[in-house]
Amino acid sequence: MGACAVLTALSLSAVASNDVVPGGGPLAVLWGALGPEAGAAVGLCAFLGAAFTAAAAALGAAELLTLYVLPPAAILPLSLLNLGRSYGSALLALLGFGAAAPHGTRLAPLGPIGMGLVLLALQVGAMRAALPGAWHGLCLPLPNSPPAPLQPCPPRNSNSSSRDPETPRPAVPGPNTHLLARNLWPPEPSWDTGEGSASFGLLLGLSLPTACGVLWGCSHAAELRDAAHSVPAGSIGAAVGCAVGYLSSALLLGASVEGQLLRDKFGSSLSSRPVLSSLSWPHWLPLLGAGLAALGAGLTALLGAARLLRGLARSRALPLPHAVSSADRWALLPALLLAELGVLLGSLDLLAPVLSVFILTGYLCLNLSCAVQGMLPSPGWSPRCRLYHWALSLAGSLLCLALLFLTCWFYALPALCMAAMLYKYVEYCGAASEWGEGLRGLQLSAARIALLSLEEGPEPTNSWRPQLLVLLKLDSELRVSQPQLLALAAQLKAGRGLLVAAAVLQGNAGTGQGEARAAEQSLRSALASLGARGFVHVSVAPREREALAVLVQGCRLGALRPNCVLLGWPRGAALREDPAAATEFVELLRAAGSNGRGLLVAKGLIMGPSIGPSLGSGPSGPPLDVWWVVGDGRLLTLLPLLLRQHPSWRGCPVRLFTVALLEDNSVALRRLLESFARRLRLPASTEVVELHDSAVSAYTYERTLMMEQRSQMLRQMRLSARQGSSAPSQASQSGGEEEEVGGSGAKVMGPCPANVRRMHAAERLNDAIVRRSAASRLVLLDLPAPPPPPRPRDDNYVEFLEVLTEGLGPVLLVRGGDRTSKDQ
Numbered sequence: 001m002g003a004c005a006v007l008t009a010l011s012l013s014a015v016a017s018n019d020v021v022p023g024g025g026p027l028a029v030l031w032g033a034l035g036p037e038a039g040a041a042v043g044l045c046a047f048l049g050a051a052f053t054a055a056a057a058a059l060g061a062a063e064l065l066t067l068y069v070l071p072p073a074a075i076l077p078l079s080l081l082n083l084g085r086s087y088g089s090a091l092l093a094l095l096g097f098g099a100a101a102p103h104g105t106r107l108a109p110l111g112p113i114g115m116g117l118v119l120l121a122l123q124v125g126a127m128r129a130a131l132p133g134a135w136h137g138l139c140l141p142l143p144n145s146p147p148a149p150l151q152p153c154p155p156r157n158s159n160s161s162s163r164d165p166e167t168p169r170p171a172v173p174g175p176n177t178h179l180l181a182r183n184l185w186p187p188e189p190s191w192d193t194g195e196g197s198a199s200f201g202l203l204l205g206l207s208l209p210t211a212c213g214v215l216w217g218c219s220h221a222a223e224l225r226d227a228a229h230s231v232p233a234g235s236i237g238a239a240v241g242c243a244v245g246y247l248s249s250a251l252l253l254g255a256s257v258e259g260q261l262l263r264d265k266f267g268s269s270l271s272s273r274p275v276l277s278s279l280s281w282p283h284w285l286p287l288l289g290a291g292l293a294a295l296g297a298g299l300t301a302l303l304g305a306a307r308l309l310r311g312l313a314r315s316r317a318l319p320l321p322h323a324v325s326s327a328d329r330w331a332l333l334p335a336l337l338l339a340e341l342g343v344l345l346g347s348l349d350l351l352a353p354v355l356s357v358f359i360l361t362g363y364l365c366l367n368l369s370c371a372v373q374g375m376l377p378s379p380g381w382s383p384r385c386r387l388y389h390w391a392l393s394l395a396g397s398l399l400c401l402a403l404l405f406l407t408c409w410f411y412a413l414p415a416l417c418m419a420a421m422l423y424k425y426v427e428y429c430g431a432a433s434e435w436g437e438g439l440r441g442l443q444l445s446a447a448r449i450a451l452l453s454l455e456e457g458p459e460p461t462n463s464w465r466p467q468l469l470v471l472l473k474l475d476s477e478l479r480v481s482q483p484q485l486l487a488l489a490a491q492l493k494a495g496r497g498l499l500v501a502a503a504v505l506q507g508n509a510g511t512g513q514g515e516a517r518a519a520e521q522s523l524r525s526a527l528a529s530l531g532a533r534g535f536v537h538v539s540v541a542p543r544e545r546e547a548l549a550v551l552v553q554g555c556r557l558g559a560l561r562p563n564c565v566l567l568g569w570p571r572g573a574a575l576r577e578d579p580a581a582a583t584e585f586v587e588l589l590r591a592a593g594s595n596g597r598g599l600l601v602a603k604g605l606i607m608g609p610s611i612g613p614s615l616g617s618g619p620s621g622p623p624l625d626v627w628w629v630v631g632d633g634r635l636l637t638l639l640p641l642l643l644r645q646h647p648s649w650r651g652c653p654v655r656l657f658t659v660a661l662l663e664d665n666s667v668a669l670r671r672l673l674e675s676f677a678r679r680l681r682l683p684a685s686t687e688v689v690e691l692h693d694s695a696v697s698a699y700t701y702e703r704t705l706m707m708e709q710r711s712q713m714l715r716q717m718r719l720s721a722r723q724g725s726s727a728p729s730q731a732s733q734s735g736g737e738e739e740e741v742g743g744s745g746a747k748v749m750g751p752c753p754a755n756v757r758r759m760h761a762a763e764r765l766n767d768a769i770v771r772r773s774a775a776s777r778l779v780l781l782d783l784p785a786p787p788p789p790p791r792p793r794d795d796n797y798v799e800f801l802e803v804l805t806e807g808l809g810p811v812l813l814v815r816g817g818d819r820t821s822k823d824q
Helices: 002-016 026-069 080-100 110-129 177-183 200-211 227-256 275-279 285-315 322-326 328-343 348-375 390-429 438-456 483-493 513-529 544-554 579-592 634-643 666-679 698-723 753-773 794-804 818-823
Strands: 468-472 499-506 535-541 564-568 598-603 624-628 654-660 684-690 737-740 747-750 778-782 811-815
Touching: 002 227, 002 348, 002 390, 026 080, 026 285, 026 328, 026 348, 026 390, 080 285, 080 328, 110 227, 110 275, 110 285, 177 227, 200 390, 227 275, 275 285, 285 322, 285 328, 322 328, 328 348, 348 390, 468 483, 468 544, 483 499, 483 513, 483 564, 483 598, 483 634, 499 513, 499 544, 513 535, 535 544, 544 579, 564 579, 579 598, 579 794, 624 634, 624 753, 634 778, 634 811, 654 666, 654 753, 666 684, 684 753, 753 778, 753 794
Parallel strands: 468 499, 468 564, 499 535, 564 598, 624 654, 624 778, 654 684, 778 811
Antiparallel strands: 598 811, 737 747
């Protein structure tokens, strides 16, 4: 108890010496250190603790009145609990009137004055009992005699010894070390008083409220001339003084009073006189001091509770009426009502554990906030208290947590749950913080340490998964133009891994920051609507193509970087009609796939059916088809496993296809495919599709020729527009070749044989895919590598991809990065 109070006083001193003046009590301290969420939660716990402290003062005064001061006052035919409820309610009403009075705060010093009188009387009585020849008053009955009240001690005989079993032992023999050693251990069975035994937790709960005033030292800090000096001196002095006084009192009682009398709860063997009075001198002074202490503590607790509730109302963290924040008198009314609930328990034994739980919760969070601020290299945290160190605050928080569960664990759990729910409520409401948040700083510090450790070590191989960078386009109203693309990314992540939603706005970087912030908020809203969590990034640049390339290459923070890029297929027929657009798209593919990143190109998600849960899942729904044609297929076969973790795809059947040429062994290839699927734990049916060589049809030949002629014509038109002249340009280096037709010697341009072979392969593969996967929910297909940069045939590459995916629904073209292939 004493250590807990002293450590908490040191934490409070650190806050006060950091030039923080918490006018609203500990609420402002915790609000600034841990943010509005924790500040509101702990402020409410401190309010509950203060209100129940007032209830404890009223119940204590009621017991003092009915049991010791005026026993005839208990004339009502009521039980002890009902007496406590009735007289406690009346005394609580008197405390409420005193707290509402204009000068009610002037009575607050009566609390420490009363405690000082009690301690003084005890010290004087102990010294008086230690004098030679002092009369010991009452004696215990003989060990073998039946239970009886204490009797006056007989005159001491010079021939008798205190160790003689026939000589009665004094109940209050005075201080001696033998009695102290005997009282430190559990009582003997013959000493049972019949009133039940008290557990350590119960006694701890009864003693903790005696040190509940540490946080009240900052209630009037704004009214002090030098709070940075007065609050530490007063708080530490009061905590140390109380700890020394309570510890010395416990030791004096243990060394001066027999254990049987110490366990006499209400002093029934002393004719309704408290045990403390048997040792004190004068005997009536502890009763007077206890009454003054109850009066002062009750008034101080009610005033502190009103200030805390008023601070909660002013911060708008809780939905409290405006009248509560306007005056302390209106805030006093809820405190009185809550204190009355504590009084209705009727006994300090029932109320003390509840009170201790809320007090320790406030102590815990105050110590924790100071420890967090001390551990972080925050420039705004520099307390001038020389006795403070963040390790002391951390030790105080751990001690409070231990005492919290030792006192009453079944009260501690609901209190912590209530604080956690209030934390989430304030977080949901989005209360603003004016002083910063220490908990957020701790998260940033932990993230920094984790990133630095990842930077030093190698990349993980067994736990590799796609970390997605999603390139999105925004419309004129800054809304996502391809929401299905973001939905696919959210389904691939299933709440795990890294997800970055990025977009580029065309404009001036200096004047477009407001629009960029609005676009970021739009991306966050789109992620929230899908139930996904991730990061957003919006860049503003004059040219979109260069900005996208820089964004793809520079989106990283140490080892935390996207290893896969997800982008959508351009809408409409722009790629076929504009070679420049095709070139920009292919250049974006090259930049996105550089440095070992994987590529995911979604096609048909907007034009085709939705990929969301509307199509249903289960064995009877449309299948998810995987076509493994080229490459090692690591990323291609990993994506179905990730998709099936999302509820929209759970239970969706998976089919795995591969292609066998004429020289391949289809049976052996299928066995390898099944073994690979089992090793990946991919529940997929496998099929080997045989593609035999066939003659190139006239349609394929003509289609290739039309593709090349269209590309040549568009390039010539673009070149003529650049030169500002309609003169014919030089012949295109299309790779075509001249063929001699008939015997006339006339020469015409024919398609490139390489392009014919590519077109023929694309048509044959497309025909096989359409016949098997036209009605599939999603088709995963290998993405051929883009042509190297020196080659100007980007439009032909796009045309081949169009032919490959023609007639299909939603398609996801997949190309694993170099590092993906190595790691997996």
